[in-house]
Amino acid sequence: MSRVTIRDIAKLLEVSPSTVSRALKNHPDIGQTTKDKVKRVADELGYFPNNQAVNFRQRKSKLFGLILPELGRFFSPDMVRGIEEITRKKGYSLVIFQSNDSLEKEKECITLCRSFGVDGLLVCLTRETKDIDHFQGFAKNDIPVVFVDKVIKEAANARVLINGFNAAFTAVQYLAKRNYQKIGGVFANKNLTITKRRKEGFKAALDKHGLPYNERFCIHGSSVEEIKAHFLQLLKQVEKPDAIFIMTDEILSAVIQIINEEGLSIPHDIAVISISNGYLPYYINPKITFIKHSGYEVGKTAADLLIDLIENPKMVLQKHIELATYLVELDSC
Amino acid sequence: MSRVTIRDIAKLLEVSPSTVSRALKNHPDIGQTTKDKVKRVADELGYFPNNQAVNFRQRKSKLFGLILPELGRFFSPDMVRGIEEITRKKGYSLVIFQSNDSLEKEKECITLCRSFGVDGLLVCLTRETKDIDHFQGFAKNDIPVVFVDKVIKEAANARVLINGFNAAFTAVQYLAKRNYQKIGGVFANKNLTITKRRKEGFKAALDKHGLPYNERFCIHGSSVEEIKAHFLQLLKQVEKPDAIFIMTDEILSAVIQIINEEGLSIPHDIAVISISNGYLPYYINPKITFIKHSGYEVGKTAADLLIDLIENPKMVLQKHIELATYLVELDSC
DNA sequence: ACGGATAGCGCAACCCGTTGCGTAAAATAG
DNA sequence: CTATTTTACGCAACGGGTTGCGCTATCCGT
Structure with a gap:
């Protein structure tokens, strides 16, 4: 029937x-x-x-596109949860796409979003994305785009992310105040805006507290394997850091495995502080002191902003929101 | 323009x-x-x-609905990743909905899915769902539904999940073979099919190895807080288990926190084995031996099945798939 | 009783791509 | 040079809900 x-x-x-x-x-x-x-x-x-008929008629879809490099285990599930809650409340639904950190796939996702006629777009850029020209089709059709978490510094689009500079600064300052002298850091890919900002905060805090920035204590990596290998090298050096700052949960998970495998004791052998969404630090023994950033809040804020842009088309499209972070003091430094 | x-x-x-x-x-x-x-x-x-026009005309949407209780941090991200990969490959996109483990919200999600005219539906049921009458609207319109992970035993619908009985059996057998005598278990809500199956496997393994099933060594809980409280009580008993089986990653994360806080040593004070998606066990020191179940595989299999059902409408709609699990031997027992 | 207001409903176009059928023109066959 | 086929395209309806406009019937005021 x-x-x-x-x-x-x-x-x-x-x-x-x-x-x-x-x-x-x-x-x-x-x-x-x-x-x-x-x-x-x-x-x-x-x-x-039949919503299809209605939406077709109104030239609306009541859908938001969400393009992510991948669904990770730390930040993104919370972020998606936040986005879904808000969009749902406002009568929109969420279509998700994974770009697998590939620019080409990101473009595919965009094409799909356009063909579905999404009313708005939330994007967490891939690490390959250097410019956002491929999003111009949306601007032309007055379909708002909000960039989330992983953004491009130069782009003048709406975006929501955490204040990575402050987060890193707070973390390193905390280490400095507890008299750690040889502070190292474990960072993601050097070229990412997110990495640059956090490293700037890292350096600024060292500077403020009169501590030297030691390039040898800082490692970078684009994958878990790279991080693990580089961190292991760091531990084998003659002169080792007495404390390390860790940029993300993903990196923390890698570093912890190496520390455990090497039989090092936290904070005795090495102190650890991380930026984290706030779950992983509690699974580790001792619990890791961290700078709390909330994927959930980022998601909610981004969705709110997107809805604002839809409801008030005159609103400035270049709104930048940087969410605050805070210290959660546990037992690792 | x-x-x-x-x-x-x-x-x-x-x-x-x-x-x-x-x-x-x-x-x-x-x-x-x-x-x-x-x-x-x-x-x-x-x-x-304009896909909206085409889809409207063809009475297709090229969308799959995915209804989950919530986006967790262990199983579901991987599952969603698997689902998204397959659906994408087949030209479908994924609209996700969170039911927040509420039957009422689940029904809302269903209404939304119908109004979007999804071509297929993947559902992970809430813990409140006792029957699936509210999915009958889809059956009438020949829109296939595949139940994933959390299912209802009595329902005669297509479903994909892991073989929880075998997983639990394998885990407990492993403990038994290593001469643990007082084996306890930490389980989710008693009434869930997923819990029942795993507990059956738990008991069967004890039985096979001539070990007693001790009700006092088994705890249940519906939330992290409940689990933590009950597990702490268990540890305070005069007679404690020497090994525990843990049913999910979520529960493992709770149990580990208590073990750490109580200063117990694994496996010396208590041995641990868990069913896990395979990330958390590596973050813990010592690494937790676990029965690997793959959210990614479950997701891929479910999406494949759903597409099968769409492409071959005559196919039996009651296909049940139980995915195998395997032991990953680490250091916790 | 007459003019204007108003309540209550119908007509038809619209959104946009698809598709069965029809047809004129060109090509081929006989 | 007809007769038939083929080529190449147009017409119009379809899907289903929405909406501006128009029309009729009733109601009210004077």
Whole structure:
């Protein structure tokens, strides 16, 4: 059996489809008795509106696209949760796409989003993305785009991310105040904006506390394997850091494995502080002191901003939001 | 500027919209010169098809709905990743909904899915869901539904999950073979099918190895807090288990925190084995021996099954797939 | 009783790509 | 040079809900 349409109801009641349509949405032009009849019949027939038709007509889709490099285990699930909550509350749904950190796939995702006619787009850029020209199609059609977490510094688009500079600064300052002298850092890919910002904060805090920035104590890596290998090298050096700052949960997970495998004791052999979404630090013994950044908040804020942009098209499209972070003092330094 | 339609191209070239439509899809009825002209103009104007119109016409949406209790940090991200990979490859996209483990919200999600006209549905049921009558609307309209991970035993629908009985059996057998005598278990909510199956495997293994099933060594909890409280109580008992089986990563994360806080040593004070997606066990010191179940594989398998059901409508809709698990031997027992 | 207001509903176009059918022109066959 | 086929394209309806406009019937005021 095919689905019940407004015309089916209309025929049954011998009224026009437009009357049924208006009756169902309590349009004042329709008499109460007609409204009642229509609603009763609609109910009996199990009618429900075909959103595809409505959206097509209104040139809306009530869908947001969400493009991520991948669904990780730390930050992104929380972020997606936050995004989904807000969008849902506002009557939108979320279509997710994974770009696998490939620029080419990111472009594919964009094409898909356009073909679905998404009403807005949330994007966490791939590490390969150097410019955002491929998003211009959306700007032309007045479809707002909000960049989240991984952004491009030069781009003048709306974006939401955490204040990585402050987070790193706070972390390193904490180490400095506890008299750690040889502070190292473990960072992601050097070229990413997110890495640069956090490293700037790292250096600034060292500087403020009169500590030297030692290049040899800082390692970078684009994958878990790279991080592990480089960190192991660092531990084998003659002169080792007495404390390390860690840029993300992913990196923390890698570093912890090496520390455990090497049988080192935290904080005795090496102190650790991390920027984290706040779960992993509690699984580790001792619990890792961290700078809390909330994927959930980032997601909610980004979704809110996107909805703002849709509801107030005149609003500046270049709003930048940097969310604050805070220290959670545990046992690792 | 509004988006370019097939009629815009038609007007420009003084042909009919149908000619443009056919030209763009290489229909043999259209002459080569016309095809070339159409394609060139389409390109110049930046035309791309309006999927909303097409899908509406075909009564397809090329969307799958995915309803989850929530986006967790262990199993579900991997599962979503697997689902997304397969669906994407087959030309579908994924709309995700969170039911927050509420039956009412689950029903809301279903309504949304229907209104979007999803072509298929993947569902991980809430803990409140006792029957699946609210999915009957899909059955009537021949829209396939695949249940994933959290299922209802009685329901005769397609489903994909891991073989929880075997996983638990293997785990407990491993403990038994290593001469642990007092084996306890930490389980989720008693009423869930997923819990029942794993507990059956737990008991069966004890039975096979002539070990007693001790109710006092088994705890249940529906939340992290409950688990923590109950597990702490268990540790304070006079007679304590010498090894514990843990049913999920979420529970493992809670148990580990208590063990750390109590200053117990694994496996000396208590041995641990868990069913896990395979990340958390490596973050813990010592690394936790676990039964590997793959959210990624579950996701891929479920998506494959769903696509099968769409492409071969005659196929039995009641296919049950239980994925195998395997032991990963680490250092916790 | 007459003019204007208002309530209540229908008509038809619209959104845009697709597709069955029809047809004129060109090509081929006989 | 007809008769038939083939080529190449156009027409119009379809999908389903929405909406501006127009029309009729009733109601109210004077």
